[in-house]
Amino acid sequence: MYEFAYHRPNSVRKAASLTASGEAKLLAGGQTLLPTMKQRLAAPDALVDLAGIEVLQGIELKGRTLHIGAMTRHADVASNATVREALPALASLAGGIGDPHVRAMGTLGGSIANNDPAADYPAACLGLGATIVTNKRRIAADDFFTGMFETALEDGEIITKVLFPLPRRAAYAKFDNPASRYALVGVFVSKRGRDIRVAVTGAGPCVFRVPAMEEALGRRFSPKSLEDISVDAGDLNSDIHASAEYRAHLVGVMARRAVLAT
């Protein structure tokens, strides 16, 4: 690790101003950033730790919308009674991220700001039609995840919370990468009135929806509806763990299992 300055502001405004200059990075849970720095692959000149900002914490159900602060740890989402009752699919997704160490440190905001192509939370955000709230604006999940490790966030923009509208049915089916336990393929399926969403993570360069599956589920919300629908392997990742063809196959299997589990 190279030397860097460390700041721990107590407000979002101060955090934003601290990141305005130089090569400063926001530190949320640090589960990607810190290992990268230890391997000397990243060298920010300053870290702005968001852990001291109270308004970024907390879980609250307001009407039919679940508000989760950006700095809420995965383990807290997984174990929170409100989440477990109102949106069990999200609690179980959070409980399956990484390992206990990662879940104790990693945060919702950090995960989606990083937008790792194999992360779990982007599938939940897109699969539930969440709204990402920042210090500047509100961004629909459909507009937020723009590419591999890319988001709609601008410089100095800090995620403060994520709003999850409660679905009638939802489930996440994940096929773990056996080594890293990131999603080799993860499919989040939800149904809220006529809004049916199928969001896929791990398979492509960025989380994506599968309109053909959503339409089929709109006609009949059943695993059977998905049996003849395949995704194009041409757009998917291929690496030593899984070929694009295998990933395409797993998208179908995981989507059916998610629907079955809703």
Next chain:
Amino acid sequence: MSKTGIGAPVRRLEDHRFITGAGNYTDDVNIAGQAYAAFARSEHAHASVRKVDASKAMKVAGVVAVFTGADLEKDAIGPLPAGWMIHSKDGSPMNAPGHPCLVQGKARYVGDPIAVVIGETQAAARAGAEALEIDYDVHEAVTDMMKTASSPIQLHDGAPKNTCYEWELGDKAATAAAFKQAKHVTKLQIINNRLVPNAMEPRSAVGDYDSGTGVSTVYTTSQNPHVARLVMSAFLNVAPEHKLRVIAPDVGGGFGSKIYVYPEEVVCTWAAKKVGRAVKWTAERTESFITDAHGRDHVTTAELATDERGKILALRVHTTANLGAYPSLFATCVPTYLYATLLSGQYDIPAIYAEVDAVYTNTVPVDAYRGAGRPEATFVVERLVEVCARELGIDPATFRKRNFVKKFPHQTPVIMMYDAGDYAASLNKACDIIDYKGFGKRKREAARRGKLRGIGFSTYIEACGIAPSAAVGSLGAGVGLWESAEVRVNPTGNVEILTGSHSHGQGHETTFAQLVSERLGIGIDQVSIVHGDTDKVQFGMGTYGSRSGAVGMTAISKALDKVEAKAKKIASHLLEAAEADIEFKDGAFSVSGTDKKVTFPEVALNAYVAHKFPSSEIEPGLKEGAFHDPANFTFPAGCHICEIEIDPETGVSEVVNWVAVDDFGIVINPMIVEGQVHGGIAQGVGQALLERAVYDDSGQLVTASYMDYCMPRADNLPSFKVDTTVTPCPSNPLGIKGCGEAGAIAAPPAVINAITDALGHENISMPATPQAVWQAVRKGMAKAAE
């Protein structure tokens, strides 16, 4: 059986310090004024190093010195040698170029150390290493062991065709004749995947030099500190043997990877003298991935010939073994004398012929890894036997029993003389425990849940305690393979055992103490086990090849015999009785037929005060030593049966049932043995389902972290059902065979045999990842549709 003697499941005495953070590992050693080493390593798999420009590095704050291969050359610090001579079938000696501790000329794998930067702090050393300007002339690399012999790319001047040797064992003509007679031949292509050892504690070294005495000391993560001292003094010229002290304190796992002498401990020891202060280095995990000797990596064609009744007539094998870029210390004997000599398995096979080509590639050196040759042999034999039984339509258990060796001693056609065993007993017991007869019902029940269930056997044999020294010497070993022990009885009656064995997870501090407790009738808390320091223990061969029980404890036992004999003499004077009338039992010497007795501690005290015996006849003191050179290997064997359920939709294989029945001879501590079996199976399942080192064509290790290299974890494994059968080992007085590697040897073929049973065809390699199994399921479906 006493509460702490042989056979008692005593809790490990060393664990309290390990699990409370009170262990003392090499990285815990800090010497006043110490500096830190960082190694600049080749980024290329094959490149000439034209120049190392250190001018910028030397300007980095805190950088103390920079050394390269040229500096080592100036001080005549030799390259790392190969420790076992193998001759090719044409009689020529192997081509075994040494491995310079810092590159001299060419770097031959990614990670090959080019220069060392010594810094005031770890950060300064690393910053200095990054500031080095290394001018490379990059060559094309060859990483594929099947292409390297015919490649125009040459790694070493002294190794034409990138070949170390082309070796053979067995009777070629007799084997060919048997194949001609055969009614059935089973032929398989077998890949034994490359593994990264991944000890929990990364390698580390702290070198120090005392200018007053001229003694160099190195603390290092070694499984055999005396061998390290011998190699560093006799071959590398780091320091004369009597001026070099090697200390291997607590070591957190080895699995073979810490047997060898590596460049880093040599450089730290040498550099300490150069800079006049201690020098410390500890590997980072990725550094471990690209520098620790890897394991296995064979490609084999294997054939088994049988008659019409399924009696095995002959076995023929051709193996290519990847040695990596250089021949590591014991690398050359692993795919030869530790592999082909076990190709008879548990079976009576009249003719065997094996050819092994060992080749160099631009990859990390490959050497012994838990099992070392025996897992490779077992995988070949147990896959062949299983497939052959299936092809002949014979139940695989029946087929095995029909071909088992039943009379002992048994001379195989490949050197080994099996001394004792009852292979059918282990197989029968394992079949009973797993309810083999009920398997069909379990398979049908699984099918109703959409799962493909399969069962796989592995009736393995292995050879531990490699010996005797004269025999291994005649086969090319550069060292003898005996062990030493010294028993020091203190005046108060407690005992220090100095052993040349080294514990790095095995629990010697407990099991060795149990032997002493059994023999001398004192509590295990009255015994200390001293090991891992060349200044304390005179010499020893260390721990590998499951040798510490059979060889190391036998040396202790022999020294205890001498202690007991002398104590008896002293007791006879104390009791004023004839020596012939003295009995030693439960820690006390008594005169037979009377109630006169003295305890062992009383005798110990009298040995040192020397008031009550004629010191002209009996020397004062009570301290004895022994060296033990075994008459033969030991031959642990057993039967593992594994049941697997495959999810055909995803290809995920779940190990759902595991029975291990092992014959380790006499067991000292069943709890520790069971732990060894569990760990071994976990590593074997890791090899079969999860682990593989992958190089790309340019020679970069793609799996250089846990993000990509998949280690087995608790949720990959079922609860094992572990049991034993016992045939005592005839070649040592304790009857011990050894248990450290059996699980890793037995497990891989059991897993693959179960998967292929579930799939209904043989088209799968290790590791059987979900993707590979999914593809195999689809192949099976395509075949069925034809």
